Amino acid sequence: AQSVTQPDIHITVSEGASLELRCNYSYGATPYLFWYVQSPGQGLQLLLKYFSGDTLVQGIKGFEAEFKRSQSSFNLRKPSVHWSDAAEYFCAVGVNTGNQFYFGTGTSLTVIP
């Protein structure tokens, strides 16, 4: 069965520090992978996606993610975090049939000045 694991429930980083949010997935075929961000009281905003090709993908707001098939991972990174990046981050896997997404439980990011 498909599943997504985000092992870090909460992460705190200092503004200007680098960030890496972990995501591992379980899916039998080639996955469609996504990272979304959610601010309090808001919906989900797409940060970036991986469908195929180059395993390092660039997204909005300076985020990037690397797909590693051997590790079944799709970790999100940002070289320098801004206070406005504080939010909840969700990793998701899309399956081949339709648009059913499987989401991780999310990582809450706190940015301290």
Place this chain on the structure above:
Amino acid sequence: KAGVTQTPRYLIKTRGQQVTLSCSPISGHRSVSWYQQTPGQGLQFLFEYFSETQRNKGNFPGRFSGRQFSNSRSEMNVSTLELGDSALYLCASSLDPGEKEQFFGPGTRLTVL
């Protein structure tokens, strides 16, 4: 281009009542999916509609139902509300089921008393 809109944004109901939530996809998008977000269960897929037909359904009881209209707008209905139905209900749209990239609305916050 306007994003996904959901109405109402907030709703308070009592146990046993029923509720209808509405979602208008991005113009030109024909696929609509619904998700339930709760602190305990995270984001869970409810169902997906395309061309007025339900294509996929998540593991939810029959009290949860939906439909899609010819203009791609979608509604979901929850009957005989339970306290556990309190959640943020998110709607997502995409061009079609094969597109894979979904855009989420702000959600409807349902509180069941």
